Each structure stands twice: as C-alpha cells, then as structure tokens.
Amino acid sequence: MNILNLKNMSVLIIEDFDKMRLLVRDILSPLMPEKIVMARNGKEAIELLEKQRFDIVFCDYKLGGGKDGQQILEEARHRNLIGYNAIFIIITAENTSTMVMGAIDYLPDDYISKPFTPSELQNRLEKALRKKSSLKEIANAIKDKNYSKATALCDQKLQEKPGGQTEILKTKGDLLYKLGRIDDAEDFYKSLLDERNIPWVRQALGQIYFQKGNYSQAQLQFESLIKDSPANVIALDWLAATLEKQGELDRCQKLLEQAIEKSPKSPVRQRKLGEIALQNGAYEVAEKAYEYAIMEGKHSCFGDMSDLSGLTKSMINQGKTEEAFKSIESLQKDFKNNPDTRLHAAIASSILCRETNELDKCSEYLKTVSSLIKSQPENMSPQTALDVTQSCLAVDNLEMAGDIVKQLVSNHFENEHLLNQVRDLYEKAGKLEEGNKLIQSSKQEIVKINNEGVKLAKDGKLEQSIDFFIQAAKGMPNNATINFNAAYSMIQQMKKTGEIGKYLPLSKQLLEQGHKIDPQNQKYFQLVKLAEDLNSQAA
Amino acid sequence: MKTIDFSTILASSVHDVKNSLTLLINKIDEISAITADKKNKSELEQLQYHGKRISSHLIQLLVLYRIEQAHYFANITETGIKDFLNESLELYFPLFAQKNISITIQCADELYWYIDRELINGAITNIMNNLYAHAQSAIEITAYTENNRFVLQIKDDGNGYPEEVLHSRTSGQQKNFSFTSSNTGLGLYFSEIAAEMHQNNGKSGAITISNDGINGGGCISIDLP
Numbered sequence: 001m002n003i004l005n006l007k008n009m010s011v012l013i014i015e016d017f018d019k020m021r022l023l024v025r026d027i028l029s030p031l032m033p034e035k036i037v038m039a040r041n042g043k044e045a046i047e048l049l050e051k052q053r054f055d056i057v058f059c060d061y062k063l064g065g066g067k068d069g070q071q072i073l074e075e076a077r078h079r080n081l082i083g084y085n086a087i088f089i090i091i092t093a094e095n096t097s098t099m100v101m102g103a104i105d106y107l108p109d110d111y112i113s114k115p116f117t118p119s120e121l122q123n124r125l126e127k128a129l130r131k132k133s134s135l136k137e138i139a140n141a142i143k144d145k146n147y148s149k150a151t152a153l154c155d156q157k158l159q160e161k162p163g164g165q166t167e168i169l170k171t172k173g174d175l176l177y178k179l180g181r182i183d184d185a186e187d188f189y190k191s192l193l194d195e196r197n198i199p200w201v202r203q204a205l206g207q208i209y210f211q212k213g214n215y216s217q218a219q220l221q222f223e224s225l226i227k228d229s230p231a232n233v234i235a236l237d238w239l240a241a242t243l244e245k246q247g248e249l250d251r252c253q254k255l256l257e258q259a260i261e262k263s264p265k266s267p268v269r270q271r272k273l274g275e276i277a278l279q280n281g282a283y284e285v286a287e288k289a290y291e292y293a294i295m296e297g298k299h300s301c302f303g304d305m306s307d308l309s310g311l312t313k314s315m316i317n318q319g320k321t322e323e324a325f326k327s328i329e330s331l332q333k334d335f336k337n338n339p340d341t342r343l344h345a346a347i348a349s350s351i352l353c354r355e356t357n358e359l360d361k362c363s364e365y366l367k368t369v370s371s372l373i374k375s376q377p378e379n380m381s382p383q384t385a386l387d388v389t390q391s392c393l394a395v396d397n398l399e400m401a402g403d404i405v406k407q408l409v410s411n412h413f414e415n416e417h418l419l420n421q422v423r424d425l426y427e428k429a430g431k432l433e434e435g436n437k438l439i440q441s442s443k444q445e446i447v448k449i450n451n452e453g454v455k456l457a458k459d460g461k462l463e464q465s466i467d468f469f470i471q472a473a474k475g476m477p478n479n480a481t482i483n484f485n486a487a488y489s490m491i492q493q494m495k496k497t498g499e500i501g502k503y504l505p506l507s508k509q510l511l512e513q514g515h516k517i518d519p520q521n522q523k524y525f526q527l528v529k530l531a532e533d534l535n536s537q538a539a
Numbered sequence: 540m541k542t543i544d545f546s547t548i549l550a551s552s553v554h555d556v557k558n559s560l561t562l563l564i565n566k567i568d569e570i571s572a573i574t575a576d577k578k579n580k581s582e583l584e585q586l587q588y589h590g591k592r593i594s595s596h597l598i599q600l601l602v603l604y605r606i607e608q609a610h611y612f613a614n615i616t617e618t619g620i621k622d623f624l625n626e627s628l629e630l631y632f633p634l635f636a637q638k639n640i641s642i643t644i645q646c647a648d649e650l651y652w653y654i655d656r657e658l659i660n661g662a663i664t665n666i667m668n669n670l671y672a673h674a675q676s677a678i679e680i681t682a683y684t685e686n687n688r689f690v691l692q693i694k695d696d697g698n699g700y701p702e703e704v705l706h707s708r709t710s711g712q713q714k715n716f717s718f719t720s721s722n723t724g725l726g727l728y729f730s731e732i733a734a735e736m737h738q739n740n741g742k743s744g745a746i747t748i749s750n751d752g753i754n755g756g757g758c759i760s761i762d763l764p
Contacts (some may be wrong), residue, residue, distance in 0.1 A: 115565060119629070129623060163651035166617045196653060196739050198617075229612040 004126045006033035009055040013038045014045045014072065015091070016063045020114075024058055025089075027118040028125075042067025042299060054126070057082065059108075061092045065467035067299040068148065070265070074106045075301040083214055084139050087128045091116075124211065135167055142175075166200075173204050180529030182208060191255070199225055203235060210242060213520055218242045232339050233263045240272070249280050257285070260292075267297035269504070274310045275383075279319075287314035294331060305335065305344035306384050312348040316355045323469045324352050343372040347384060350391040363395040369509040370400055379478065382408060382418055393429035409442035411478035411517075419443075446479070453485055462493040473510065483514035484523050491530050507531055550604040557597040564590040581637075588634055595664045599729050602661060606732060608673040613655045613736045620682050620689075627660045628680075631667050640674050646682040652689040654763060658733035659691070665726035666693050666759060671699035677753055691761040699750035699757050730761060739764040 007189050015021040021038050024190025028036060037052070037089075039045040057076070057530040061069035069090045090108040096328045109128045112121060132139075138157070141150035153212070153434045154172040158165055169192065176185035189205040192198060206221030225232050236259035256273040263269070270293035277286035290311035308328060315324040332345045346368040353362035369388060380388075385408045392401035405422055412418050419439055426435025432518035449472050456465035469486030476482050487510040490503035508531055515524045567590060571583040605611035624644055635642055670678055674695040681692045706725070727748065734744035742764035752758040 115568065120626075123622075123626065127619075163621055163649060164617065165651075198653070199615075231612070320611070522602060 004031050004122055004129075006031040006056070009033045010052065011056045011058070012034045012045065012048060012054040014040075014042070014057065014059040014063065014069070016040050016060065020060065020091075024121070027121050028058075031122070041065075042072050045072050046075060046081070049076050053083060053086075055083075055086055057086065057088045059088065059090055061090050067328050069108075069266075070106070071300045073108055077106050078301050082300065085132055085136065087125070087132060089128065118164075131167060135171070138168070138171060140476070142171075145505075146535070147175050147179050147532055151179065165199065170200065170204075173201075177208070177211075178528070179532045180525040180527070182211060182525045186212075199228065199232070203238070203413045206235075206238060206242075210238065210245075211520060213245075215242050215246050219246075231262050233259045236262075237269060237272075240276075244276065249276055252276050253280050253282060253285070260289075264292065265296050267293045267300050267302045267307075270296060271304065271307055271310070274307065274314065278310060278314060281317075283314045283317040287311060287318070290314055293414065294335075298335070303338075305338060305340040306347070306381060308344045308348040309351055309384065309387050312351050316352065320358050321352065325349075329354070339376070343369065343376070344384075347388060347391075351387055354391045354394045359395050362391055363397065365401060366391055366395065366397060380404075380407070382412060382415075388420055389422065390429075392423050393425060398431070398434065405435075405438055409439055410446050410476045413443045413446045413479070414481060446476070450481060450485060453482075453489070457485075457489045457492060462489055462496065465489040468495060477513065478517050480514040480518035480521055483510045483517070484521070484527060487511045487514070487527055487531070491527065491534065494531075494534050498538075500534050504531065504535060541718060546607070550601060553597050553600050553604075557594060557601070559592060560594050560597065564594065573632045584633075588630075591630065592668055593637075595661070595668070596725075598621065599661050599665065599725075602657070602731060603732065606736065613658065613738075615653050615655050615737060616650050618654050618656060619653055620654075620691075621648055621687070623654075623656065623659075624663075624680065624682065627663050628667070631671075634671070635674075635678070638671075640670075640676055640678060642678045644680045644682075646680075650682060650684065652684065652763065653737075653739070654689070655733070655736060659761070662733045662761060663691075663693075663732040665729055669726055670695050670757075673757065675756075677723075679753065687764075690761045691763075692758065694752035694756060694758045696753035696756040699752065699755055700748055705748065705750065706738055727759075730759070734761050734763060737763045 006028065011028055013021055013024050013028075013036065013386060015024065015038070021040070025036055025038065033056070037048055037054070039048055043066060045059070046067070049057075054439045059069040059072055061088070063069065066498060067075070069092075073088050073090065076088070082088065087111060088108045092111050092113050109131070110124050112124050138153045141147070142152060151172060154168050154175065157168050158172070173185055173188055176188060186205065186208045189208065192201045193205065196414075202221050202225050206218045206225070209215070209218035209221065219239065219242045222242060224236045225235035226239060229235075236255050239253040239254045239334050240259065243249075243255065253273065253276045256269065256276060260269055260273060270289045274286045274289035274293060277283070277289060280512050290307050293307045294303075294305075294311065297307065311327065312324050315321070315327065328345055332341055335341045346365045350362050350365035351371060353359070353365060366388070385404050389401050389404050389408075392398070392404065409419065409424065417479050423432070423435050426432050426438075453465050453469045454471060456462075456468055466486065466489045469482060469489055473482050474484050475481070487507040490507040490510075494500045494503050494507075508528070511524055511528055511531065514521065518524075564587060567583055567587050571580060571587065574580045574583060602611060621644075624646060627642070628642065632642060670693075674697050677696045679694045681690075681694075683690055704724075727746070730746050734746050737744035744761070744763040747760045747762065749758050750756065
C-alpha cells in the first residue's frame with residue numbers, strides 16, 4: 001500500500017461506537033502519528049479541541065445524542081478551534097452528502113462512507129493531505145492576512161500547472177473579494193465560465209452580483225444552477241435571499257421550504273423560513289420552522305434563543321396562546337443551561353402577555369428583561385429590539401422603550417426601513433410625536449459625533465480623529481458607518497506616515513465588523529482595497 | 540384501478556434487493572476477516588466479487604431509472620484521473636491477478652478532467668465485469684486528452700465484440716444493443732448514457748467500440764467534452 005506518514009501530526013477520532021473507534025485507530029496508528037486522541041461524543045470532542053491543536057480529525061456523523069459530526073465541524077471552524085491547515089473528514093453511513101449538509105460555509109475536507117477498507121481510508125487521507133500541502137504556502141499567507149501575497153502565489157501556481165487547480169481557483173476568487181477587488185473577482189469568474197460551465201463558479205459569480213446589489217443578474221445565476229441540479233441547497237438559499245431583497249416573499253418562502261425539505265438540519269435556514277413565513281402570514285409554517293430552529297440549534301453554534309419570540313408570535317397569530325405559554329415554559333426547562341434562555345423567555349413571555357392583554361404581567365416580564373440586559377449586556381438583534389419596544393409601549397413604559405430605541409438608532413441610524421418600523425410602533429401606540437422626537441434626537445446625536453470625527457480627519461488631525469472614532473465605535477459597535485469612518489481615518493494616517501504596523505490590523509478588524517453589519521455597503525470594498533494596497537506596498 | 544408504472548415497481552424492488560445484498564456482502568466481509576484458511580478465504584473472495592458485481596449492476600439500474608425519470612442530475616467536478624482510476628479499479632487488481640490477467644494503466648499524474656464520478660465509475664465497473672469473462676491475459680487502460688476532450692480507452696486481448704454489436708453501432712442504431720446474449724448490451728447502454736450525461740457548452744460525451752484492442756480484442760473509448 002502507499003507509504004503514508006503522519007509524523008508530527010496529531011489525530012482526533014470522534015466516534016461513539018467503541019469498535020469503530022478502535023478500527024479507525026488501528027488503521028491510522030501504523031502511519032506513526034505523534035498521537036491519536038479519541039472522543040466518544042461532541043462534548044468530549046469540543047473540550048479536546050479547545051485545549052489542543054489537531055492536524056487531522058476523523059468524525060462520525062451520527063454520534064447518538066448531542067452534537068452530530070457536522071455541528072462539531074461547524075463549531076470547530078466557526079470558533080477557530082482547528083487550524084486553517086487541519087483536515088476534517090466526516091464518516092457517514094449514507095453515501096449522500098446532502099443528507100448531512102448543514103451550513104455550506106463549513107464543508108469537511110472529505111466524506112467517507114461506511115463500510116470502508118483500511119486502504120480506502122488511507123487513500124482519502126493521503127489525498128486530503130496532498131491537497132493541503134499543495135496549498136500550504138497560500139494558506140500561510142492567508143493566515144498572516146497577507147492577501148496580496150496569497151493572490152500572487154495563486155497566480156504562480158496556476159501558471160505552473162493548469163489542471164487540477166479547483167482549490168486554487170476558488171481561493172483566488174475569495175482572495176480578490178477579500179482584497180476589495182470585487183470587479184476583478186467578477187471578471188475572473190466570467191473568464192472561467194467562458195471555458196466551462198462549472199457550478200461553483202456560477203455560484204460564486206451569483207454571490208458577487210448579490211453583493212453588488214445586482215439582484216436580477218444574481219437571480220439568473222442561481223436559477224440556472226437550480227435548473228441543472230434541483231437539490232442544490234446552496235443555490236436555493238441564495239435564490240431565496242435574492243428574492244427577499246426584491247420583495248418577492250412568497251417565492252422566497254417556497255424556495256426555503258424546498259431547501260429545508262432537502263436539508264432540514266440547519267437552524268439558520270429554519271430561522272430564515274420562520275422569519276419570512278411570519279411576514280407572509282403563513283403562521284403554521286413559521287411555527288414549525290421556529291420550532292425546528294430551536295431544536296436543531298440546541299447543539300449547534302448557530303442556535304439562537306431569540307427564536308422563542310418568533311415561535312411565540314407564530315402561535316399567537318393562530319390563536320394558540322395557551323399552547324404558547326406551555327411551549328415557553330417547557331423550552332425554558334429544556335434549555336436551562338443556555339445563558340440566553342432567561343432573557344429570551346422573558347421577552348417571548350412579554351410578547352405573549354401583551355397580545356393577551358395581561359399588561360401587568362407583561363410589565364413584570366419587561367422588568368426582568370431590563371435587569372437582564374443590564375447585567376449581561378448582549379447584542380440585541382434589531383428584531384428583538386423592535387419586539388421589546390412594542391411591549392414597552394403597550395405597558396406605557398416610555399423610558400425603557402426610549403433606551404432600547406436609542407441603542408437601536410445609534411447602531412442603525414442610516415437604515416431608513418428600520419427607523420420607519422420604529423416610527424410605526426410609536427404611531428400604533430398613539431405616540432407618533434414622541435417617537436419622531438426620539439428618533440430625531442438619537443439620530444442627530446450620532447450624526448453629530450460622526451461629523452465631528454470626519455471633520456477632525458479633514459482638518460488633518462488624524463490621530464485625534466482616530467481616537468475619537470475608536471471611542472465612538474466602542475459605544476456603537478454595530479454602527480457600520482462609524483466603523484468604516486474609523487478605518488478610513490486610520491488608512492489616511494498610514495498613508496501619511498507610511499507606517500502601517502500600528503493601524504493595519506485594527507483598521508481591517510473595523511472594516512470586517514462594518515461588513516458584517518451591513519454586508520452590502522460598497523464602502524467596505526473601497527476601503528479594504530486601500531488598506532490592502534498599503535499593505536502590499538509595505539511588503 | 541390505478542396502476543403504478545411497471546418500471547417504478549421494478550426500481551423499488553431493485554432498491555430493496557440491493558439493501559439485502561449489502562447486508563449479505565457485509566456479512567461475507569465479516570466472515571472473511573476471521574477466516575484463516577487460505578482456500579476458504581479465496582472462495583469467500585469469489586463470493587464477495589459476485590456479490591459486488593450484482594450490487595454494482597443494481598446500482599446502475601437505479602441510476603438508469605433515475606436518468607429516465609429525469610431525477611438524475613450529473614454532478615460534474617474536476618477530478619484527478621489517476622487517483623480516480625486507481626480507486627475505481629482497486630477491487631479488480633487482486634481479482635484479475637488470480638486469473639493471471641494483467642491490468643496496466645497509462646495516465647499522467649497531472650491529468651485532471653471534469654467528470655461525474657458515479658457515472659464514469661459505473662461505466663468502468665461494467666466494462667471490467669465484462670472483461671472478467673472475456674479478457675485472456677491483458678487489459679490496457681489509457682487516459683489522455685486530445686483536442687480539448689478527454690478520452691478513456693480500455694483495450695483487451697479477448698475475442699472482440701461480436702459482429703452484430705459492432706454493426707448495430709455503425710449502422711446508427713444507437714442504444715439498440717443486444718440484451719439477450721450476455722450483459723454486454725446493458726453495459727454498453729449504461730456507458731453510452733453515462734457519457735451523454737457529460738455536457739459542456741453544447742458539446743456532449745460519447746462512446747465508441749471497435750475490435751482494435753490487443754490482437755484484435757475489444758476496445759472501448761469513452762470520450763468526454
């Protein structure tokens with residue numbers, strides 16, 4: 001057989017079946033890895049991954065209760081528990097990977113289906129190792145966030161050898177995006193499609209169109225992918241997102257339902273369906289989706305207890321208030337180990353009491369909410385903030401509503417749609433004037449702060465402007481504009497002094513934060529490009 | 540009375556049989572693993588081969604059924620051909636060695652092409668199963684690219700394809716293979732469909748057969764865009 005050597009490598013085997021675990025170990029130990037560690041379930045696995053770095057992970061998909069293999073992979077990658085170069089192979093009983101497919105950003109390096117022979121397993125591992133080692137230099141440059149160098153390395157590899165470079169082509173496209181060269185990325189993908197109709201390229205191109213807000217083009221790409229392969233869950237998700245942006249919520253819902261039929265285990269997808277179905281008035285669909293989102297989220301790093309509110313609203317709208325009370329109660333017990341449960345159970349309860357007109361009780365729940373927010377300030381999603389505001393207004397607690405709205409506006413002062421939603425809530429509560437005043441003053445405050453920082457920068461007082469924006473960003477971490485402007489001042493300063501060490505990592509961090517909040521803000525790409533140009537000039 | 544389409548009934552039975560067969564093969568695997576006696580082991584290997592042969596046949600039937608029902612969607616990805624061939628043929632090396640038939644593969648390490656692994660693997664399995672009965676002493680497998688197309692050619696030193704099979708192809712009666720004699724007909728039919736499922740920018744895959752193999756033996760080429 002092939003002489004595969006795992007010298008200096010550490011291996012983790014995650015498998016609940018004793019016999020199988022030992023089998024995998026016996027296949028690997030002749031290859032002389034530095035060590036082989038074994039875990040029986042997701043909990044043990046995550047604990048080990050938190051403590052040690054592994055080069056190779058073999059993980060069974062089905063692990064009895066608790067986390068499944070896909071969820072372990074997602075958590076390991078999401079929390080950076082495994083290195084960029086680590087290999088993760090999922091062992092499945094079925095040879096179809098769509099069955100086990102969760103979040104698509106988190107694919108394993110390979111799947112291997114049971115039963116397998118020792119040489120099959122070794123071959124798969126060897127292949128994965130070979131692939132990683134050919135990408136090693138590029139991966140290191142990416143790890144150092146030196147994207148220009150990584151891109152140059154990709155071009156070099158592509159020139160050396162034209163075939164078998166799918167990984168490098170994918171990486172190059174990602175890098176162009178990371179460098180803010182979104183137009184170059186578009187041209188790159190188009191040139192690949194001229195040669196051959198490759199599904200992943202089509203997908204990537206569709207996502208570029210989406211990022212640019214070019215929804216009709218994006219729609220064409222995703223639709224053609226689905227035509228060629230109706231089980232393409234990723235394309236279904238993206239087509240749904242594209243239709244949502246265009247306001248076609250009915251079709252959006254249908255597509256999400258289709259995607260869920262194929263791959264029901266993603267809490268993110270279930271949550272999205274819940275959200276869309278709720279807007280469409282399809283309350284039964286929404287209820288089921290939120291229920292799934294909560295249950296599938298139990299062992300997933302993408303679980304989110306705010307789904308309780310969505311579930312509650314779906315039930316209220318069907319007149320199932322009794323059941324809703326019971327659901328909240330039992331879920332609160334089921335999820336008592338999750339630190340967010342109390343807050344979100346209180347929010348959901350307040351919504352329920354508001355709708356059943358038990359305002360005293362609603363008021364009590366809001367008090368709990370208020371004290372929990374103070375003791376564990378968490379990043380409230382806009383939807384949660386709107387829910388809480390509505391309840392506050394119902395019980396005439398204008399002070400608490402004001403605090404929540406101020407926070408919301410400070411983070412999203414340019415999002416007119418959201419501000420209108422706040423305005424609506426106040427109007428329905430018969431307090432339009434107060435609402436307008438509150439929004440106006442909160443907004444003015446932020447605009448004033450922002451302008452002040454911009455003016456400092458314009459006057460050439462860059463260091464002052466930077467300090468000012470850093471301070472402001474601390475108070476408003478979810479304000480994309482503040483994040484972007486802080487980064488902009490830093491970029492100007494780096495340009496002026498020629499020194500990038502001090503601000504480059506921070507400015508990029510701020511840009512990433514801004515991008516996360518407002519993914520379609522094109523300013524991100526311009527600024528990233530400026531920062532990366534400085535980076536490559538210095539290098 | 541509403542009747543179900545017969546092919547649907549057939550497909551569902553095939554599926555059921557395939558599952559039982561998988562259990563059977565796994566059992567043989569288990570027994571083989573704890574068998575020390577050489578002769579017994581070799582006989583179990585024969586048993587295994589035939590089990591896997593039936594299983595791969597059934598899988599192909601199901602794939603054909605899915606294609607016919609428009610439920611099969613080609614999954615064409617860039618594939619390292621050498622690795623792929625080695626994986627696909629792994630089972631056959633020891634098996635053919637027992638019959639003193641040599642298998643040689645000519646394929647550049649750096650050869651990559653866009654293929655649907657399941658379909659091409661099915662085609663190869665079919666061809667190899669035929670050769671198990673027909674090849675005398677040698678099989679030559681060659682993979683290369685030519686004019687921006689990929690060619691996979693398998694030659695053997697058997698008696699070649701019967702005249703009526705060759706004729707039915709040249710006379711344009713495509714897919715009208717003889718299903719009566721051996722399983723040659725189904726195998727070729729599957730390979731043809733597998734090749735045609737490979738499409739790129741308006742071009743499509745095809746197969747050709749001839750008796751230009753070793754010493755007038757059979758030669759089949761799968762040619763993909």
